[in-house]
Amino acid sequence: MANATVRHRKQFSSCDSCRLSRVSCDASKKSNLWMNTRKRSPAKDGHSAADIPAVELLTNQSQVTNINKETSIASDLIAEAMTIHEGLWQIYQQHFEVLFGTWVGFSPCLDGYDLGSFCCRESNSSLDDLANSGTHPNTICISRLCVTLDKWISEGQGTHQCVANRASESRDADPKEEKQIRLSLIQAVHCFSARWLYLLDNTSIQPLCYDTLARQFWRTARRDMLKVINRTCYRSVLTLLLFGMTPLPVGLGKEEEIDGLSGQLCLQTALGKLHELRARQKTCQFSGFKVLVSVDPGPLDNIADENTAMEFMGAESAAYFAGIIFDTSTSLTLNSRSLLSSGLLGFDTEPVFRLVKTHSRIFHENTKEWRQNGFEISNKNTSRIATAAGMWKLFVWKMIAVFKEALRDGYDDEMVGRVYTAVLDAINQFGTTYNPLMAVCERGLQFLDWRPKFEWYSIMLHYHMGILILVDAIEAAGCTDLLSKLEKTRRESEHGVINTLKFGLEAKCLIRGAKRTVNAVTQTNQVPTSKDTTSFLAIDPYPHHVVAAAQLVSKAIMREYTAGRIGVDAFINLRETLVSALQHLPDCSKSVQTAREQLHKTMFEVTLGLNDGGYAQTSVNFRMTPHDYGLTESGNGQKHITESTSRRETLLPDHVINTKRTLELQGIQDLITAINSAGLDRLNY
Template structure:
């Protein structure tokens, strides 16, 4: 969300920090909007009511953050401490609050809804309880609708069968558009909007739903946001021409600049992959399907030509980079190529094997990169330090450290699960086609299984993925020879 990743602020050192606390940013936006909309007007009773509402929104955000983060509690807890009950309790408490959050539009509420959508359903939650409440997908759509209403400067008449909301005055802004306060607010609002675009794009790709903040298929070509992303790619191309090639010039700051810029373009790749899935899913004309697929292919080629050489230099210098930089590099490499695997899976499910030839190089590159990224996330570690209570009367600050694989702390473990499942299909295919030996097959599967073992084990989805992974014996793989896709890639892979 910083200045090298948000297209609204790309490279503008005086407008944004390199790293952004999204929770602090949402608090700032809500505070600014409250101050500019009412100021000192209103009765004391109204101020008390507004303060109570504000406190409830803040508490809801804190509870949601706790429910989101508690999955990592076992890593920093004492051995043998049962955290499952605490995880279930916090998830239930956050979920009960979601309807109230939906009815209290604010940027903090938006963040609460997004975070709960990323919070895994814990083990011990029955299917009946899971179905009896708000789902993550509903939270995402509600958050996106809140963003749309919060960005609207004019409150015109709105009505539905359940409620009529009269017009209200516009939110006043500073009389000087160039003032520091107004500029900071606009920048912060743009960062929050880019975060919402990220969720909207991800949901349209992974949940097979249409985007709410941007148009589908080819409408993106005329949208300001995606034009900015394209401009950022061109700016990066120009600015990077003066950089010296070689890992010796790869500082931690330079590496993070490259990773952030590549992450901005990665979202374009996800957008185009979602558009292709929409074209295939909704039965668009063949010409539109082919056009959407060509956009996916060209996007991958541009990523490879623009960023891959620099990302490879980052990898050569990896042992000299900070652990947070390593985590960002791992996350980028995994997620940027996951979209290609998802496109290939969509083609297989739709029985459109004639489209695979257009992604021959991309499919090989994606499978190689995702597998290498998973291995990187397993073999590289991140160290955390936690302060612990000191003995009574002691002023010494005591702490304990924990070292775990990088992928154990990826904030999107469901993407790792999806990567493992898609790579398992690719490995099974290559094994059946005799492209890999038994020893290599076992080694690759061991890497995938190890990746699942290091993810937060309180998640129902992760536990289900582990059970499914271990329940697929080799005999089933050898017997299944009827799916054409599993033969065709043997030709694609040479």
């Protein structure tokens, strides 16, 4: 046995080189280096090594091509997400935050405070502000304000660790929670601005996807609202307010509409959170939800610098007045009780509105010469008048909301009469102090920049809408005897709504690339093209107010036409104005679609006098815009693009392709996630 010949095992498998190469890392197989250097080992017959067959090289090369293609698609998705985010943020900032921040910055509550660090710096580079610097030096950036307040509060509480029932560390020590708060806010911003996505010059998104994107933005933001409600901070307040202002998108089922938080609930919760933040006191608090053995100290307790403490108080006052604006608006339009200010039993002693009345008296004295001798119609003067009128418009809204509360809660005639007198006094004050100046500005609006014109348009539309809401409340309560003192004002507001809507249809504003447009103007002496502009109605940040004004004035038009006080031609012209106004509003809003249907039902099903003017009955012809399309799923699982009318269905591609082409349904959520992630750094003020 010892001398027995040991036979070696015959190896039928690959040699060691081939085996090692075959079991190497899959990641290395995808590299050009692995494919170019892989050789077959020398054959046992002594022949030279041969290269890998061409079919294997082609197979591995196709893997590399697919990886490169996927990388290219991912890069395009990120770039596209950043582009869309920039557009949505620009819409939010230039057409909501600047307008709203102007009202907040003009608040009488901020006298004596220096809030220059919270100004909208981005708006200072816009075309109109470059031409007239200093027009609005106190325009407050609400997002910057909320971020800074949360930072100060977090730093103040971080120095005091005796916090009751503390389940986690302070927010400044929890980067995950901070990121989630910022993500929730940026999702709400995108959700709010998605209605106007079609206005952006973005060739990468086909019009077929606008409604779908708006729905997905809304769904993403809504899923996060429960978490937002449980966070008490200023950024969460702003998040809830923005989502509350976002209408239901078209294409939702009834079950989906009720399966979650409503916008009205988010608005009310936001105001309650703001009150909770403002009312922090060193007193014991008791709750059935949790036990509080001690109370967080206020941020002022840990601020040694007096100037910083004053700045904090000013910032809190600005946030509070921003809440007052929302609180007054919701109590007027939603018939809800005021949460941040006194209602019926204290409206005449409310500190905020007492300051508003004081400022109104001062403004009346300072502009006495203007009303008597006239003034120069400039951007600065028009903006000053419009913002002052906006403050008093807010007071008129407050008085109307209090009057509606008196009617709704069944107070006696003495209380109703007292409040109604206060309403009439506020309306008369507007007519005496502000209306003459606004009328003079109206004659020169065509020579002004679009920003002062937009402020004038917004204030006049809101004021006249408030008067029509007052009339509607009186008629609904059956107190028609009160209308005798309001007859002239009612007719002026009915005419004012129509004239303001017509102005909103004709006036144009910039919608994109303000810095780019400025460079184009300064370097090439070119004016913005039609692609850079749209009507005021199309970009109005409060389209629900446009809908309310159109619905209220349509009732007045029908009343006047039925009574024979307006003719057929006037009726048709008025009707077409309302139709055009609603057509310019974002199509993806369900409330807008409902308003259009109601307008068709009330104003297009009336018999016109054929013998009087020779007019035949016409039917409404609402605009069919490209974003009236929607994405649906057929019974066999295939995804189709369907129009709102019965037209030919087109099959969507089944594979993910470049974002410069049609977006697929399954890829939209990835795009939404990328857009929201792209905006996280935006809030690092």
